[in-house]
Amino acid sequence: MTIKIIDYGHSGEGVGKSQGKVCFVPFALKDEEIQGEITSNTSKFCRVCLTKIIKKSPLRLEPPCPYFEKCGGCAFQNLKYKDEIDVKLYMLKNQLKKVGFNGDIDVFLSPNEYGYRNKIKLFCCGNDLALNKIGSQQLVPIKHCLIAEDRINKAIESVQTFIYAKNLGKSLENVYIRCQNDEIIVWFKFARKVNVQFNGLQIMLGAKAGIYSSVGKSELQHISGIEYLSAKEFDLDCKFLPNAFHQVNNKVSEELYREVLSSVVGDIVINAYSGAGVLSGIIAKSGKTVYGIELGASEHQSAEKLKEENKLNKLFNIKGDCAKVLPNLISTDLQTLVVDPPRAGLDKKVCEAVNASNIKRIIYISCDSATLVRDIARLNNYKIKKIKLFDMFPKTSSKETLCILEKFDDKKL
Numbered sequence: 481m482t483i484k485i486i487d488y489g490h491s492g493e494g495v496g497k498s499q500g501k502v503c504f505v506p507f508a509l510k511d512e513e514i515q516g517e518i519t520s521n522t523s524k525f526c527r528v529c530l531t532k533i534i535k536k537s538p539l540r541l542e543p544p545c546p547y548f549e550k551c552g553g554c555a556f557q558n559l560k561y562k563d564e565i566d567v568k569l570y571m572l573k574n575q576l577k578k579v580g581f582n583g584d585i586d587v588f589l590s591p592n593e594y595g596y597r598n599k600i601k602l603f604c605c606g607n608d609l610a611l612n613k614i615g616s617q618q619l620v621p622i623k624h625c626l627i628a629e630d631r632i633n634k635a636i637e638s639v640q641t642f643i644y645a646k647n648l649g650k651s652l653e654n655v656y657i658r659c660q661n662d663e664i665i666v667w668f669k670f671a672r673k674v675n676v677q678f679n680g681l682q683i684m685l686g687a688k689a690g691i692y693s694s695v696g697k698s699e700l701q702h703i704s705g706i707e708y709l710s711a712k713e714f715d716l717d718c719k720f721l722p723n724a725f726h727q728v729n730n731k732v733s734e735e736l737y738r739e740v741l742s743s744v745v746g747d748i749v750i751n752a753y754s755g756a757g758v759l760s761g762i763i764a765k766s767g768k769t770v771y772g773i774e775l776g777a778s779e780h781q782s783a784e785k786l787k788e789e790n791k792l793n794k795l796f797n798i799k800g801d802c803a804k805v806l807p808n809l810i811s812t813d814l815q816t817l818v819v820d821p822p823r824a825g826l827d828k829k830v831c832e833a834v835n836a837s838n839i840k841r842i843i844y845i846s847c848d849s850a851t852l853v854r855d856i857a858r859l860n861n862y863k864i865k866k867i868k869l870f871d872m873f874p875k876t877s878s879k880e881t882l883c884i885l886e887k888f889d890d891k892k893l
């Protein structure tokens with residue numbers, strides 16, 4: 481089938497029409513005319529695999545990565561960075577129109593277009609390390625990933641050699657590799673118990689590396705080397721367990737945190753979905769009283785370590801579900817609520833409690849603009865004051881958005 485691409489979809493795929501049906505075509509660019517084959521079909525739309533470009537967009541670039549279009553992790557290696565940002569802004573604007581926002585959107589660009597990711601999740605395809613093709617079960621063997629930091633790519637080489645030497649492919653579920661500066665931690669997640677010596681890998685990775693393992697859903701076991709990844713965030717000494725959430729792009733998250741800190745009003749702040757507590761710590765260090773709420777055990781443990789090591793007496797880390805904890809924590813003197821939920825967005829109960837409160841300012845950090853827009857609509861006592869795109873995930877279609885909301889009836893802020 482031949483399709484003229486007229487728009488972009490939610491995941492950055494080209495959108496066109498054929499025989500009255502909307503077609504989503506990954507990796508096709510606006511204004512292109514393409515040929516493709518249907519991969520899935522419903523009564524209203526179909527997904528199409530691009531097979532040939534008949535009319536090329538003048539913006540199209542040769543992608544630098546051999547796995548582009550195969551692993552599906554990146555959507556925009558075929559565009560210059562500036563054009564990629566234009567597409568992301570266009571997509572975000574279209575979504576925000578649904579809640580009546582037509583204002584300007586600020587942007588913070590990632591200083592690194594490639595080599596920015598500080599973590600990677602790999603699968604095993606036989607003894608080959610692989611990525612899981614987005615939206616399918618298919619595994620795509622890879623030797624490197626261009627959006628990952630160099631240190632991760634070097635570790636992939638060593639881990640790959642080790643898996644081959646020990647023939648671990650059939651018992652391994654995943655390998656997670658994370659780095660901070662010159663430190664690296666590799667975590668092997670096995671499907672079943674295996675007897676394996678990791679000394680050889682520890683030597684290959686060096687002294688500033690650590691190895692963990694786990695079996696199925698069991699707890700992580702530290703095998704050798706460093707136990708935590710350490711980082712200096714603003715003035716804070718931070719230590720992260722390998723399975724605790726940490727933002728993937730250090731340079732962009734630093735700028736995002738700076739913007740959040742400068743947007744806080746009042747002396748008391750709730751930081752909901754607070755992860756390993758870095759942002760809570762930064763705000764507490766500035767003299768505010770901060771309540772961080774986090775469900776994950778490893779994140780909570782890392783946040784407690786951060787509080788202790790940096791003597792943050794005004795930081796209170798609460799382990800629990802925001803839907804249950806937040807409604808009981810809101811007080812009349814609370815002026816700023818920071819939320820940074822996972823892709824699913826805010827629980828309805830969180831929106832209801834916030835709507836009924838006197839909170840003046842909500843600083844919403846979102847990694848999914850569809851749920852952000854849904855939540856803005858639910859937070860109907862608040863209006864948008866500012867929107868800023870932080871390009872945390874260059875080359876991919878994911879968007880990190882900072883949205884500042886203010887209570888309708890407050891004119892003093």
Ligand SMILES: C[S@@+](CC[C@H](N)C(=O)[O-])C[C@H]1O[C@@H](n2cnc3c(N)ncnc32)[C@H](O)[C@@H]1O
Pocket residue numbers: 725726727752753754755756757758759773774775776779800801802803820821822847
């Ligand atoms: C996008 S991360 C934000 C982390 C943090 N703001 C940061 O910058 O590092 C979302 C966090 O929310 C946590 N989380 C998910 N569901 C939750 C819930 N219902 N209640 C509390 N925390 C939750 C996750 O464990 C994760 O650490």
